Amino acid sequence: MTDSLENPVPQRTRTRRLVIVIGVVVPVLITLIGAIIAALWIPELPDPVASHWGTSGPDGFTAVGGVIALPLIITLAFVVITTLVTWKGAPHGGMLWAHKLLVATAVFIAVLLTVISSGTLAIQRGLDSAENAGDIGGIMIAGFVIAAILAALAWLMLPAAEQIVSHPVAAEPIVGSTTQRVHFSTTTRLGPGVVVIAVAALVALGVALTIQAFSNPAELLLPAVIGIFVIALAVSTLSWRVTVDHRGLRVRSALGFPRSTIAPEQIASVAVVEVNPIGEFGGYGWRWAPDGRSGIVLSKGEAIEVTRTNGKKFIVTMHDARRGAEALATVAKK
Amino acid sequence: MLIRVDPASETPLFEQLAASIRSSVIDRSLAAGERLPTARELAESLGINMHTVLRAYQELRDEGFIELRRGRGAIVAASPHSYDSLAASVTAVVAEARSKNISLTALTALIREEYQ
Numbered sequence: 001m002t003d004s005l006e007n008p009v010p011q012r013t014r015t016r017r018l019v020i021v022i023g024v025v026v027p028v029l030i031t032l033i034g035a036i037i038a039a040l041w042i043p044e045l046p047d048p049v050a051s052h053w054g055t056s057g058p059d060g061f062t063a064v065g066g067v068i069a070l071p072l073i074i075t076l077a078f079v080v081i082t083t084l085v086t087w088k089g090a091p092h093g094g095m096l097w098a099h100k101l102l103v104a105t106a107v108f109i110a111v112l113l114t115v116i117s118s119g120t121l122a123i124q125r126g127l128d129s130a131e132n133a134g135d136i137g138g139i140m141i142a143g144f145v146i147a148a149i150l151a152a153l154a155w156l157m158l159p160a161a162e163q164i165v166s167h168p169v170a171a172e173p174i175v176g177s178t179t180q181r182v183h184f185s186t187t188t189r190l191g192p193g194v195v196v197i198a199v200a201a202l203v204a205l206g207v208a209l210t211i212q213a214f215s216n217p218a219e220l221l222l223p224a225v226i227g228i229f230v231i232a233l234a235v236s237t238l239s240w241r242v243t244v245d246h247r248g249l250r251v252r253s254a255l256g257f258p259r260s261t262i263a264p265e266q267i268a269s270v271a272v273v274e275v276n277p278i279g280e281f282g283g284y285g286w287r288w289a290p291d292g293r294s295g296i297v298l299s300k301g302e303a304i305e306v307t308r309t310n311g312k313k314f315i316v317t318m319h320d321a322r323r324g325a326e327a328l329a330t331v332a333k334k
Numbered sequence: 335m336l337i338r339v340d341p342a343s344e345t346p347l348f349e350q351l352a353a354s355i356r357s358s359v360i361d362r363s364l365a366a367g368e369r370l371p372t373a374r375e376l377a378e379s380l381g382i383n384m385h386t387v388l389r390a391y392q393e394l395r396d397e398g399f400i401e402l403r404r405g406r407g408a409i410v411a412a413s414p415h416s417y418d419s420l421a422a423s424v425t426a427v428v429a430e431a432r433s434k435n436i437s438l439t440a441l442t443a444l445i446r447e448e449y450q
Contacts, residue, residue, distance in 0.1 A: 181338070183380050184336045320336075
């Protein structure tokens with residue numbers, strides 16, 4: 001109450017200002033200043049400049065424009081995502097743990113890329129050929145240290161993370177004769193907003209792999225394997241089939257894997273709970289929360305929460321969770 | 335979609351099954367275009383005969399609630415009209431009957447008489 005008298009600006013507006021200043025203005029300014037300084041060095045730099053170092057000195061070369069522009073492009077893309085994701089804020093107008101992490105990461109990425117980009121250009125000033133560029137180990141270490149310190153400072157300047165308390169409501173078995181049999185099934189999907197971001201990220205990953213395939217095919221294998229695995233896993237977890245029947249609760253992703261089953265005798269209780277994916281699970285997909293809960297978290301809102309006999313909790317977000325929970329409570333009771 | 339069947343009930347199983355799916359479409363817990371479990375899956379899930387499920391699916395297809403496509407299984411049909419007002423009226427009628435202590439049998443008898 002006193003808060004509103006002393007400070008008429010609502011909490012949500014203050015949080016947004018902080019996100020804009022620390023998560024957007026600061027990172028963009030840092031990369032912009034770095035880019036301007038590096039641009040002033042262009043007359044003294046060799047053409048092309050060294051852009052990649054192997055174990056025995058520089059082994060990749062490119063036009064200087066790319067080295068200057070890359071930190072700016074990546075930082076701009078990241079701050080746009082940060083702003084979009086954090087804009088709605090936590091339920092009480094503050095910031096969630098994941099929001100703070102995003103803002104601090106924006107600072108980290110901006111500083112790290114700027115130090116590496118301008119640092120590697122700085123040691124090439126006055127060289128006739130980029131082949132003679134010195135070692136950059138020190139610049140990399142300095143970049144990580146400075147970025148980590150500034151990101152930590154950014155974290156400390158943000159408000160304490162809002163805790164989300166979940167209120168499970170126990171589900172009652174469906175009233176009926178002892179001979180009744182129940183079946184509940186539904187398809188639960190990732191919300192359209194999240195799909196857009198996920199697709200954008202996957203396209204970026206695909207583009208990065210394609211560029212790597214053309215520019216440096218020799219080092220393609222590992223990134224390609226990891227990339228394809230990530231893409232397959234992401235696509236398979238976009239949509240899940242949920243079934244409740246006498247065999248218990250079964251969840252199966254669109255591709256058939258991953259999948260999981262909880263048998264009726266493993267179920268201690270069933271409840272319906274409201275879930276905030278970013279706030280409680282730090283994101284979407286098959287998630288593990290810091291409080292020990294795990295589950296299929298695809299949308300904000302209703303979810304079935306199953307407490308197993310070993311105390312572990314499993315969550316599946318879905319439309320019509322109350323009916324699903326009642327069906328599961330019915331088979332668990334039998 | 336919630337399905338409840340009771341093998342001990344006098345109503346034939348395929349009719350109980352069709353009634354459950356029909357009300358899921360009407361109350362929108364099944365959306366148009368959504369795929370139903372295959373007859374084999376649903377039969378295993380409920381511990382009933384696959385032909386019972388197929389018979390219920392065929393009845394729902396004849397009523398226009400679902401489409402049966404070879405190789406694609408059963409899909410909830412896109413309805414030209416919304417069932418929202420029907421669902422609301424049913425809820426209202428049941429509430430009214432409850433408040434006047436009219437039994438389910440009496441209510442269904444009333445509806446049947448009005449319908450014929």
